Amino acid sequence: AQKITQTQPGMFVQEKEAVTLDCTYDTSDPSYGLFWYKQPSSGEMIFLIYQGSYDQQNATEGRYSLNFQKARKSANLVISASQLGDSAMYFCAMRYISNFGNEKLTFGTGTRLTIIP
Amino acid sequence: GAGVSQTPSNKVTEKGKYVELRCDPISGHTALYWYRQSLGQGPEFLIYFQGTGAADDSGLPNDRFFAVRPEGSVSTLKIQRTERGDSAVYLCASSPIPGGGYGYTFGSGTRLTVV
Numbered sequence A: 001a002q003k004i005t006q007t008q009p010g011m012f013v014q015e016k017e018a019v020t021l022d023c024t025y026d027t028s029d030p031s032y033g034l035f036w037y038k039q040p041s042s043g044e045m046i047f048l049i050y051q052g053s054y055d056q057q058n059a060t061e062g063r064y065s066l067n068f069q070k071a072r073k074s075a076n077l078v079i080s081a082s083q084l085g086d087s088a089m090y091f092c093a094m095r096y097i098s099n100f101g102n103e104k105l106t107f108g109t110g111t112r113l114t115i116i117p
Numbered sequence B: 001g002a003g004v005s006q007t008p009s010n011k012v013t014e015k016g017k018y019v020e021l022r023c024d025p026i027s028g029h030t031a032l033y034w035y036r037q038s039l040g041q042g043p044e045f046l047i048y049f050q051g052t053g054a055a056d057d058s059g060l061p062n063d064r065f066f067a068v069r070p071e072g073s074v075s076t077l078k079i080q081r082t083e084r085g086d087s088a089v090y091l092c093a094s095s096p097i098p099g100g101g102y103g104y105t106f107g108s109g110t111r112l113t114v115v
Helices: none
Strands: A003-005 A010-014 A019-021 A024-026 A033-039 A046-052 A064-069 A074-079 A088-097 A103-107 A111-116 B005-007 B010-013 B019-024 B031-037 B044-050 B053-056 B065-068 B075-079 B088-095 B110-114
Touching (some): A003 A103, A010 A019, A019 A111, A024 A074, A074 A088, A103 B044, B044 B065
Parallel strands (some): B010 B110
Antiparallel strands (some): A033 A046, A033 A088, B044 B053, B088 B110
């Protein structure tokens, strides 16, 4: 079974500092994908970054980078130069193929990030 | 539309009542998903549509839950005889790629409260 674990329920970080949000996963499938989403208080899930299991290089998207360590089954999100607007819930999720042959996402429990001015 | 639209944004209903939650996906997106997010949890899969048909409804918790997508665009999630445990945020996502890919766009959700 696929599982995502986020062990940090909450984090407080000073503005302009870098922050790492932890994510470990469990799957026996060789082909999968890992996402990070941001969920502000308004509720929508905002896509941040994606890493495919066969991608050779770590994904980067502006201030976001994904530290993908396949052997350790971890996919930590790094946010450089944090901003007040980064305060939100952050979810790690895994894309996999279900027994029905369609894609699904399984999510972790999230990390609430608060940026302190 | 520009994004995935979900209505209503908030719904309060009495225990035992019937509710409908609507999702209007991005135009042309063939894949549509419903997820449920309980307080303090990540979203959990409910059902997946490819076009008009429900290709995977394995996440629906029981037979009180049903979803349709009759014309392959708008979808309605229907909950009969609501229970307090149904209180959650119901999220809809759509994708232009059959099977999902990584191009999911989520709506802002419907917050359902059963009193």
